[in-house]
């Protein structure tokens with residue numbers, strides 16, 4: 001049975017699915033989501049999770065010539081008090097088997113299945129050394145137009161169809 005790690009903690013901001021584990025005092029405005037990608041059916045595009053090269057455990061999301069979008073996160077804002085959240089920091093680990101790979105870590109805020117705010121971070125700006133797991137850190141300030149019905153999506157866009165790996169995707173909202 002492959003290990004599935006999904007944890008979120010929240011204080012002062014209520015997420016319906018986190019009530020079972022809510023036992024912290026209301027002293028902080030922070031929500032955290034993380035996945036080590038050791039799961040078969042979780043978040044989005046879990047079909048990209050392959051054993052082999054991985055930063056944690058045995059599995060990572062493999063991008064290749066047939067895979068344009070990585071394993072990713074999608075969650076609507078309806079249970080988040082947007083008045084208390086103004087920034088999302090995305091962390092992910094990337095592994096480029098070869099030099100000169102290009103891809104983008106994307107944070108998208110969608111409304112009615114259309115992206116209304118789109119932020120891209122070039123992985124190659126952080127991952128300079130091939131064959132070495134490297135952490136990528138991408139902070140995004142939420143726009144004032146962000147609404148409770150909007151959906152936050154986070155993924156890697158492999159537009160040019162390179163082969164590489166990502167693992168350990170984490171979001172912190174504060």
Ligand SMILES: [Ca+2]
Pocket residue numbers: 036037038054055056057058059060167168
């Ligand atoms: Ca992993």
